[in-house]
Amino acid sequence: MKEFYLKEFTGESTFPFHIEQDIHENTFPVHSHADFCELVIVIGGSAMHIVDDECFPIKKGDVFVIGTDRTHGFADAVGFRICNIMFGFDAFFGQNSDICASQSFRSLFFGKNGVQSKLTLPPDEFIRVCDVLKMLQNEYGTCSDGRETLLRSYFMMLSVMLSRLFASKESGKNRSAENITAAAEFIERNFTEKLTLDSIAEVTHYSARHFVRIFTETYHQTPQEYIISLRLRRACSLLEEGELSVEETAQQSGFGDGNYFCRVFKKQMGITPSEYRRRLGQKHKSQ
Numbered sequence: 344m345k346e347f348y349l350k351e352f353t354g355e356s357t358f359p360f361h362i363e364q365d366i367h368e369n370t371f372p373v374h375s376h377a378d379f380c381e382l383v384i385v386i387g388g389s390a391m392h393i394v395d396d397e398c399f400p401i402k403k404g405d406v407f408v409i410g411t412d413r414t415h416g417f418a419d420a421v422g423f424r425i426c427n428i429m430f431g432f433d434a435f436f437g438q439n440s441d442i443c444a445s446q447s448f449r450s451l452f453f454g455k456n457g458v459q460s461k462l463t464l465p466p467d468e469f470i471r472v473c474d475v476l477k478m479l480q481n482e483y484g485t486c487s488d489g490r491e492t493l494l495r496s497y498f499m500m501l502s503v504m505l506s507r508l509f510a511s512k513e514s515g516k517n518r519s520a521e522n523i524t525a526a527a528e529f530i531e532r533n534f535t536e537k538l539t540l541d542s543i544a545e546v547t548h549y550s551a552r553h554f555v556r557i558f559t560e561t562y563h564q565t566p567q568e569y570i571i572s573l574r575l576r577r578a579c580s581l582l583e584e585g586e587l588s589v590e591e592t593a594q595q596s597g598f599g600d601g602n603y604f605c606r607v608f609k610k611q612m613g614i615t616p617s618e619y620r621r622r623l624g625q626k627h628k629s630q
Contacts, residue, residue: 359431388422
């Protein structure tokens with residue numbers, strides 16, 4: 344079994360911190376961390392997380408920490424993208440940091456009753472966390488004055504955010520948000536299929552009416568609007584590839600009927616699918 348050292352990622356740097364985004368296909372072998380902890384945020388997709396001798400399903404929005412006392416790896420990955428933050432624990436939290444006194448921090452970073460802890464971010468908090476990750480990654484890629492100070496500040500801010508969210512989870516405040524996240528993921532996996540409101544609401548165990556209200560409050564759009572946005576994104580991608588007819592594009596993006604697809608596309612994009620493809624072709628010729 345492979346044992347990783349932080350210097351394998353940081354190189355010659357003495358600052359015990361590294362951040363990167365990875366895409367894993369199928370499996371990533373079980374391994375251990377010799378001298379660092381790893382904070383993992385699942386950016387997309389799903390996988391099975393192997394921790395010591397147990398397996399847990401993980402998906403977009405999940406957050407967990409692996410220390411030096413556990414082994415872990417990934418299996419059965421599907422579109423699995425993660426952001427890894429590797430850090431020396433004592434270098435960040437070893438000077439009587441007040442967050443270390445928080446029960447939620449200890450539970451998230453060290454587990455609870457010997458069991459690996461996991462936080463599932465509500466959709467709005469997932470966006471906030473991704474914003475902080477972007478700041479961390481941008482700063483990590485610079486050589487500017489004060490780089491380490493900013494990285495330390497951003498990472499401490501992220502740690503406090505996650506600890507507070509974990510405390511909210513423990514009190515049950517974000518249970519409905521987790522259910523709505525599960526529904527959004529169901530839509531993302533199946534938006535090219537024929538979806539009914541009842542079939543989506545069933546994922547949340549809410550009534551269809553209650554589901555629509557909470558989903559709309561969370562995402563600021565109705566489930567149907569969310570489905571259409573995903574189908575349009577898929578249709579634009581297919582039109583850019585230029586290999587399918589408009590009718591075939593409608594079928595493969597989930598719209599089904601070509602005439603309906605053209606009406607929706609023009610209403611949302613301001614031009615027809617054919618015009619969209621033609622403009623792309625003209626743009627590529629001019630480059």
